[in-house]
Amino acid sequence: MSFRRRLLLLVTLVLFLAVGGVSAVVWSIVRRSFERAERERTAALVAQFQKEFERRGSEVAERVAGIATSESVNRMALEFSRAPDYSLYVNEAQPAAATHQLDFLEFVTADGTIISSAQWPARFGYKEAATAEAGRAPFLKREELPSGWALGVFSVQEVKVGDQPLFVVGGTRIDDEFLKTLVLPAGMRTKLVRMGPAHLEPISEPQQRAQVPPAQVKEAELLLRVLRERKPVTDVIEPSSDPAEGETVHAIPLTGADGDVLGVLFVANSRRAYVDLERHIGSAALVAAGLGILLAIVVSGWAAGRVTRPVEQVAEAAREVAAGHWDTQVAVTSHDDIGELAENFNRMTRELVGQRDRALQAERVAAWRELARRLAHELKNPLFPLQITIENLTRARQQSPEQFDEVFRESTTTLLAELSNLKEIIGRFSDFSKMPQPHFQPVDVNELVRRGLKIFEAQFRAAGHPQIEARMEADETLPRIAADPELLHRALSNLILNAMDAMPSGGMLTLRTRQDESNAILEVSDSGSGLTAEECERLFTPYYTSKQHGTGLGLAIVQSVVTDHKGRIAVESAPGKGTTFRIELPKSSEYRVGISE
């Protein structure tokens, strides 16, 4: 990864973390603020509920006291002390309750027997336990009605007129109508759940859960928690997938005089405002993060311009050097570490160029020496017979003039032959020096190989010559490649000649074509005596030969042709196991473009 990218990532990460951190802090503050406000609102509502409950309780106590002190009730109590006939008073509670605006009113004897009940007239004769609360403050009580259970604030007054006390138990409902008297802030709602003696069962069966909306299941669970813990609990209930429709629900237990949970007051605060604000914060954070990323790009670009451009220039210069442009220099724009790096790079390239020049010079000298050595060797052989022949001619002129003509004729023949030999040697050197540039055109390698084999077919079977069996293993799917057919034929001929020289006693010559992903491959194998590892290393050196009469130019020419085709040549050989030359020529489309050009 480049320094520029690393710097970009680093700056982006820092900005992202900064934005994320600020958002998280803002989020946290907002959430706490909302929670605090919500708690305060809930507490205010609960206080309002309690105040209203106490007010209702006071009203009930006054009304019940009014009934207890009324003449009719006192007369009733007096009658009970004499000869109680409860049947005469079974319907007394209803008109009294209506007169005093009470939802519940019962006249109860000392033993707790209901004489008359306004809320359920049929309950005469049943027991009422609330008489124990006589004279105490108004309290919450659960009342059974024909239609179910009701909650009410009750007061109990004792009428002591005769021998036996009479109790007046009265109350008013605590229900949804009661809740409507509460002043609710926007987004808040209340709900009262009355509890019967048998509490709700948890909704646990999967089928049952499936039939009940999730919000209702959650509410039921909240209710159970309140009943279990007997203290207020809070939870978030979301009726749908939209969090804005969710509510923070406070469930507050309402207990009776004996401490039993008789009802649960649900105070639900809408989370819409909080969720909306949360979304706004999220959107703002996203925008800030986006701007931060843009800023990071700009900052990192500017920083990279300042810091990484010289480094990139050095890196580009290094690539140039690697490509062969050893004289590449970079501009030194600063005096810091980067500037020192640039200066050192320039010094390095200067050294490289100097060393290359020196190496070239040494190589050139070595080549000349080798050429001189080869020339001396090649020329010495024909020159020695020339010298001997000329000395024979001189000696024959001086010692036996009568035989001079005969000697002269023979000597001139020898001289001409040796001169011809010299000419041939000079021609070979001339050919090597005049290797032409390839002219690319589509070439069928298989066809080229077949043609080469055909040319040499006669030599393979020539009489008096060791027999060579030639065969071809062609990959017929090999595509045409871009090549110079003449140069390629020349290289192939050299390899075939080389193989023939390597098999003086005859053998097997195999020409094989195949391909890999990017190259067409041509292999020429012989079954000769093979080469040593040292011979393999020096094989392509010009003028090197392992043969008695070779010039050492054949394989050099092959390598030159392959290199001009952007290809590669390799040799695999071992003593006694023959030799295989492998030529790889590119078949890439990029190179084929050169064909049309």
Added chain:
Amino acid sequence: MRSRWLAVSSVLLCAALAARAETRPHYGGTLRVETQASIGTLPTPDAAGGSNALAGQIANLIYDPGRGDGKGPFRVAQFVPGKKLTLTANDEYPGGRPHLDAIEIQMARPVREQMLDLQLERADVVDLPPEMIRRATQQGVRLAQSQPVELIAIVFANDDPKLREALALSVDRAAIFNVLLGRQGEPTAALLPNWMTGYGFVFDAGQDIQRARQLRAESRRTQPLTLTYDPQDALARAIAERVALDARGAGLAITPTTSIASPDARLVRVLLPTHDPQAALAAVAAALGASAPKNDDVPEEWYAAERRLRDDLHVVPILHVPVAYGLGARVKGWAASKSGAWALDDVWLEQRP
């Protein structure tokens, strides 16, 4: 001494004659009767002894099949269906002309208004529901009360013996008798009252909540029962609500209602028009839509027939209550009747200045 004796004798004779004059029946006057019931058509002779109490009472007044032309002591003078019936004395009645000249019967009159009219002397005879007998007695109202001749019972539409038995055992009949009825009538588990048959006590009318719960648990029914009653009948409503409350203790959910076409059970009131057990049982059967049981003279067979009828009709008897009337101060000669039938033959009205 003799003159003193004569003087005393004269005074006593005068006093005796004066007293006889006050108690001696007078002819004339119109008896004003008010009733909560009503009839839409004039009753036929066979309405006497039927389950429609008002129709039976009127039939007894205008028909007498055993005498002469079969006409009764009174004749119909005016009839406004459902509202008013005026009867005049039948001078040719073989049993003798009644003392009253006429009877005006105001029908469909609410009980509260009847009581007001009685107190204001605008009515001479009014209905007195059994739940009001106790209070009326305390208020000094003159009463004419029958034996418990009206059966109040719950009739199930479909039989579930265990459920029916559970309900029967859950009802606190004593509380209803003591409080709602002010000890008027009698709690019962029989179709016919004990005073009529003598074996009514054999049917256990006690409350047994434990057994009721056990039977309820054995019943297959899980849905609440609906129990209908006459919306005009305050006593029926009070009893239905009490039955529902008591049944709740046994785990039975009962919803008293007045507006349902096919209830699970009905609270009914059946008037027993006669004190003959077989005839009364036949009347109960007829009122509940069943055929009369076979006549038999043996009380044991009556008992068996009554038990069968009770089970066949899926009936849970609750109470037997009396029929009572409030009488005005000027009504004289009202004869007490076991069955509560009007006996106006000898009734006369005190003439007041």
